[in-house]
Amino acid sequence: MSYTVEQRGAPNSLDYRLFFKNAEGKYISPFHDIPMYADESQNIFHMVVEVPRWTNAKMEIATKDLLNPIKQDVKKGKLRFVANVFPHKGYIWNYGAIPQTWEDPGHKDGDTGCCGDNDPIDVCEIGSKVCSRGEVIKVKVLGILAMIDEGETDWKVIAINVEDPEANNLNNISDVQRLKPGYLEATVEWFRRYKVPDGKPENKFAFNDEFKDKDFALEVIKSTHNFWKNLISQKTNAGGLSCKNTCISTSDSPCCCTQDEAKATVEACPCGEEECVPPTDTWFFCGRK
Numbered sequence: 001m002s003y004t005v006e007q008r009g010a011p012n013s014l015d016y017r018l019f020f021k022n023a024e025g026k027y028i029s030p031f032h033d034i035p036m037y038a039d040e041s042q043n044i045f046h047m048v049v050e051v052p053r054w055t056n057a058k059m060e061i062a063t064k065d066l067l068n069p070i071k072q073d074v075k076k077g078k079l080r081f082v083a084n085v086f087p088h089k090g091y092i093w094n095y096g097a098i099p100q101t102w103e104d105p106g107h108k109d110g111d112t113g114c115c116g117d118n119d120p121i122d123v124c125e126i127g128s129k130v131c132s133r134g135e136v137i138k139v140k141v142l143g144i145l146a147m148i149d150e151g152e153t154d155w156k157v158i159a160i161n162v163e164d165p166e167a168n169n170l171n172n173i174s175d176v177q178r179l180k181p182g183y184l185e186a187t188v189e190w191f192r193r194y195k196v197p198d199g200k201p202e203n204k205f206a207f208n209d210e211f212k213d214k215d216f217a218l219e220v221i222k223s224t225h226n227f228w229k230n231l232i233s234q235k236t237n238a239g240g241l242s243c244k245n246t247c248i249s250t251s252d253s254p255c256c257c258t259q260d261e262a263k264a265t266v267e268a269c270p271c272g273e274e275e276c277v278p279p280t281d282t283w284f285f286c287g288r289k
Helices: 173-179 183-193 214-232 259-267
Strands: 004-008 017-021 037-039 044-051 059-061 070-072 094-097 122-125 136-149 152-161
Touching: 044 059, 044 122, 122 136, 136 173, 136 183, 136 214, 152 183, 152 214, 173 183
Parallel strands: 122 152
Antiparallel strands: 004 017, 017 070, 037 044, 044 094, 044 136, 059 070, 094 122, 136 152
């Protein structure tokens, strides 16, 4: 299955949205309508790329918006950009999410002691290609990091694009440590400090800042898929999340979004004026605590 994106609004504006279509040209939700598995027998997953490597704009699947387009996060009315915390320029991996997963804010994780962050599970793709925003790629899971972000469990899956030249050599988190020395340590430090320039405290991690292996990661992903199933079947309170979808719910379900409704949603998205982007060549230096 192939997917395309349709841009609405101007880049770097509050109105910017990236909507998704499937191979049939049907509008879909990247949160709900793209299958979690690309190949279940081989544990190959789909990943929706929200942020290409080396970029700074904090883009994310809009879980509360109809059709869940990608948009830029906003704080106090202004677009959010992550700072360059020396020696890292923007995001140091292709960053995104696995569809049909959800970290349930009502479930306290037995390992971290914290509830989920109310988002699809995050992925750091460590291959050599710089992906495009909205690209849907197939990834092999290698391990996982348990970040605690402001008291919430925020899992970070480490994965690699199956089409990457090194994919065959990377099969578990130990292979990353061996073949890409320093990358995992840099990942921990990136997540630890990326909010510090905004005046936030450093993030914490479970398991003494250590990554868990592939098998552990697969179990976490499967559990978040089950949480998503409960969400989409209305067994769990959705809160403010939009569970509308065009592919998986039956026509008599309140979660079903018709193509007419989907098209109207896209067409109603205005073409805003492009905003000035803050300079991304500024560097922040954070000392160790």
